Amino acid sequence: METISERGESLTSQVHRALRQSIIVGELAPGSLHSVAKLAERLEVSRSPVREALISLADQGMVAFERNRGVRILQTTAHDLEEVFSLRLLLEVPATFRAAQIIAPADIERLREALGDRDKFLGAPTMLEHQEMDSGFHRAILQTAGNRRLVNIVDNLWSHQKMRGVSSAGRSRELADIYSEHEAVFERLQAGDGPGAAVAMRQHLENSASLLVAQETGDPAESVESPLRWLDLFAALEVPETSASGQA
Amino acid sequence: METISERGESLTSQVHRALRQSIIVGELAPGSLHSVAKLAERLEVSRSPVREALISLADQGMVAFERNRGVRILQTTAHDLEEVFSLRLLLEVPATFRAAQIIAPADIERLREALGDRDKFLGAPTMLEHQEMDSGFHRAILQTAGNRRLVNIVDNLWSHQKMRGVSSAGRSRELADIYSEHEAVFERLQAGDGPGAAVAMRQHLENSASLLVAQETGDPAESVESPLRWLDLFAALEVPETSASGQA
DNA sequence: CTGTAGTATGTAACATGCAACTCGGGACAA
DNA sequence: TTGTCCCGAGTTGCATGTTACATACTACAG
Numbered sequence: 001m002e003t004i005s006e007r008g009e010s011l012t013s014q015v016h017r018a019l020r021q022s023i024i025v026g027e028l029a030p031g032s033l034h035s036v037a038k039l040a041e042r043l044e045v046s047r048s049p050v051r052e053a054l055i056s057l058a059d060q061g062m063v064a065f066e067r068n069r070g071v072r073i074l075q076t077t078a079h080d081l082e083e084v085f086s087l088r089l090l091l092e093v094p095a096t097f098r099a100a101q102i103i104a105p106a107d108i109e110r111l112r113e114a115l116g117d118r119d120k121f122l123g124a125p126t127m128l129e130h131q132e133m134d135s136g137f138h139r140a141i142l143q144t145a146g147n148r149r150l151v152n153i154v155d156n157l158w159s160h161q162k163m164r165g166v167s168s169a170g171r172s173r174e175l176a177d178i179y180s181e182h183e184a185v186f187e188r189l190q191a192g193d194g195p196g197a198a199v200a201m202r203q204h205l206e207n208s209a210s211l212l213v214a215q216e217t218g219d220p221a222e223s224v225e226s227p228l229r230w231l232d233l234f235a236a237l238e239v240p241e242t243s244a245s246g247q248a
Numbered sequence: 249m250e251t252i253s254e255r256g257e258s259l260t261s262q263v264h265r266a267l268r269q270s271i272i273v274g275e276l277a278p279g280s281l282h283s284v285a286k287l288a289e290r291l292e293v294s295r296s297p298v299r300e301a302l303i304s305l306a307d308q309g310m311v312a313f314e315r316n317r318g319v320r321i322l323q324t325t326a327h328d329l330e331e332v333f334s335l336r337l338l339l340e341v342p343a344t345f346r347a348a349q350i351i352a353p354a355d356i357e358r359l360r361e362a363l364g365d366r367d368k369f370l371g372a373p374t375m376l377e378h379q380e381m382d383s384g385f386h387r388a389i390l391q392t393a394g395n396r397r398l399v400n401i402v403d404n405l406w407s408h409q410k411m412r413g414v415s416s417a418g419r420s421r422e423l424a425d426i427y428s429e430h431e432a433v434f435e436r437l438q439a440g441d442g443p444g445a446a447v448a449m450r451q452h453l454e455n456s457a458s459l460l461v462a463q464e465t466g467d468p469a470e471s472v473e474s475p476l477r478w479l480d481l482f483a484a485l486e487v488p489e490t491s492a493s494g495q496a
Numbered sequence: 497c498t499g500t501a502g503t504a505t506g507t508a509a510c511a512t513g514c515a516a517c518t519c520g521g522g523a524c525a526a
Numbered sequence: 527t528t529g530t531c532c533c534g535a536g537t538t539g540c541a542t543g544t545t546a547c548a549t550a551c552t553a554c555a556g
Contacts, residue, residue, distance in 0.1 A: 010315075011510070035537060046511045051538090052303055059304050061397075067258075068517045068537050083397050090342055091335070149309075149331050153401055259540070283507060294541045299508085316507045316547045 011045055016053035018043060023062055023073055024162045025128055030075030033066070060156050062163070076164040078213060084157045085209040089202065091150060092138065096185065096201040099144040100194040107144045108190050114140035115186050121179045130175065131162050137182050141189070141201075165212060174211055181207065259293055264301035266291060271310055271321055272410045273376055278323030281314070308404050310411070324412040326461060332405045333457040339398060340386065340453060345446040347392040348437050355392045356438050362388035363434050369427045378423065379410050385430050389437070389449075413460060422459055429455065 019039070022028045040050040054071055057063045064072045099107075114137045124130040135158045142151045181204035188197035267287070270276045288298040302319055305311045312320045324332075347355075362385045372378035383406045390399045429452035436445035 010508095037537080048510050048512085052300070052509095055300055055303055056307050059307055065538075066518095067539075069519085070537065083395050086395060087339070087397060087401070090338055094338055147331050147334060149335060149405070153335070157397070258538095285507080296540050296542085300539095313508070314548095315509075317549080318507065 010049075012049040012052045015043055015045060015049045016056055019050075019053055019057060020062070020159070023057075024159070028073045030073055030163070032073050033070040034073070035070050039071075060159060062159060076160045080160055081164060081209075081212055084160055085205065085212075088154065088157055089205050089209075091154060092142065092205060093198050093202045095142050095145040095147070095150055096189070097194045097198040098146070099141050100189050100192055100197040102146065103144055103189055103192060111137070111140050111144065111186055111189060115182055118176075118179055121182075122175050124175075127165065128162075131165055134178065134182075135162070137186075141185070144189075161212070177207065178204075258297075260297040260300045263291055263293060263297045264304055267298075267301055267305060268310070268407070271305075272407070276321045278321050278411070280321050281318040282321070283318045287319075308407060310407060324408045328408055329412060329457070329460055332408055333453065333460075336402065336405055337450065337453050337457075339402060340390065341446050341450045343390050343393040343395070343398055344433065344437070344449040345442045346394070347389050348440055348442040348445040350394065351392055351437055351440060359385070359388050359392065359434055359437060363430055366424075366427055369430075370423050372423075375413065376410075379413060382426065382430075383410070385434075389433070392437075409460070425455065426452075 019028070028034065036047050036051050036054065039054075040047045043050065054063055054065070058065055058071075062074060064074055066072055114133075116133055116137075121130070121133055124133060135155075138158075139151060139155065142154055181200065185197055185200040185204060188200050267276070276282065284295050284299050284302065287302075288295045291298065302311055302313070306313055306319075310322060312322055314320055362381075364381055364385075369378070369381055372381060383403075386406075387399060387403065390402055429448065433445055433448040433452060436448050
């Protein structure tokens with residue numbers, strides 16, 4: 001009964017976190033089928049909070065109920081990762097730009113905290129801890145941008161990325177690259193340089209996408225190309241060759 | 249018991265739709281407090297499916313549970329609308345660009361269907377029906393872009409927009425403008441003109457934002473400025489004046 | 497009249513009960 | 527051996543029971 005810390009927090013949300021974590025670390029294998037009753041017994045709670053937590057997870061696309069059969073743990077496919085990174089590029093790059101515009105001293109301190117120091121980042125014992133630091137830094141930036149919905153949306157995207165990323169090995173060289181890219185973004189943000197920060201974020205995301213997708217397919221270049229180009233072409237937007245309604 | 253059509257669909261999802269609709273049309277007033285038991289009695293189902301549906305709605309930010317007090321219907325503030333339109337601009341404009349790139353004949357037919365004809369659009373008796381046609385057209389475009397998560401995300405954003413927009417009156421002149429803008433977007437998409445379609449979509453979204461926010465505040469210009477500029481500055485991205493890492 | 501303690505009511509959160517359904521596996525026929 | 531029918535274990539979806547708590551209201555003291 002005390003497996004889950006008996007805080008003021010609702011049982012349902014505690015179960016939600018526990019299940020989410022179990023899925024991310026692969027303790028609940030992708031594709032596997034489970035019953036609410038078994039999960040409840042395992043967590044030493046009744047079926048209700050478990051079912052309620054699973055409903056939220058199902059809305060996020062992490063699991064799927066199968067009537068009279070059980071709850072399926074969904075796996076994040078390479079195509080899912082493409083969707084995730086397309087959206088992250090679309091959202092995080094402009095958000096980083098925005099953050100640089102309105103950043104305050106307190107924000108900078110928060111960001112520095114979230115960035116952490118190189119040794120701790122590289123020395124993270126588990127892939128999970130590393131991902132937490134990674135997502136934490138990104139989240140801090142999005143919070144600075146000031147759009148709450150944006151933060152939630154990207155949090156959900158991260159869930160899927162983590163499901164895929166935790167089980168696969170991360171090279172230390174790649175970790176060092178990631179940290180360096182974070183540093184670059186941080187530096188530009190600190191300087192209030194919107195374009196620079198956005199460019200740095202964009203490169204960072206594109207590199208991350210290449211890395212992750214490369215783990216799936218033999219040929220990374222082709223798969224990552226679509227989310228990448230999606231953004232590129234967006235630049236042409238600034239030349240309205242269409243209507244005469246002109247400038248505001 | 250037969251108030252809700254007894255299909256193969258789960259009771260919970262039917263209740264979800266019913267509650268969502270009730271909230272959007274204002275039948276459940278923003279800010280009001282309700283109990284799961286009363287709602288269940290009213291819908292002639294047990295508390296379980298109602299609670300489960302409300303959990304999903306709470307995750308989407310439409311309602312909030314208050315322990316031992318009830319379920320609060322949340323209202324969409326002007327600030328919420330700013331967030332919604334910032335995100336819609338960030339997502340839908342590039343998605344429209346993308347859609348124009350990969351559009352197929354079958355897609356064009358779908359889009360024409362979703363666009364509807366002018367008379368039906370202008371003659372929509374209720375504001376709700378009008379919004380449904382509006383969101384339906386946008387959704388068709390996003391579906392063409394091919395990113396499922398994108399479609400879901402924007403659907404949720406629409407929920408909030410509808411909560412605000414249904415109760416307020418829409419001028420017929422504005423409706424005509426909206427339809428014309430849809431036509432413009434459709435035409436560019438049909439032509440496979442990415443930049444043109446994106447520009448048209450951008451203008452359409454900015455106009456919509458101005459309209460909606462104008463209903464809230466006396467001075468529309470200032471409030472809409474932030475989501476607008478957020479995108480504007482994004483254009484500067486294409487000139488990396490930052491690092492020496494140059495071209496890929 | 498004013499403030500306060502005590503209590504009754506209503507609620508979400510959680511636990512449990514129940515029914516319809518899926519599906520694997522075994523008995524059995526050919 | 528092979529195919530078919532049937533049954534029972536296991537599951538979700540939905541209904542209902544239980545508990546602790548937040549709040550409004552009442553009665554009463556000052």
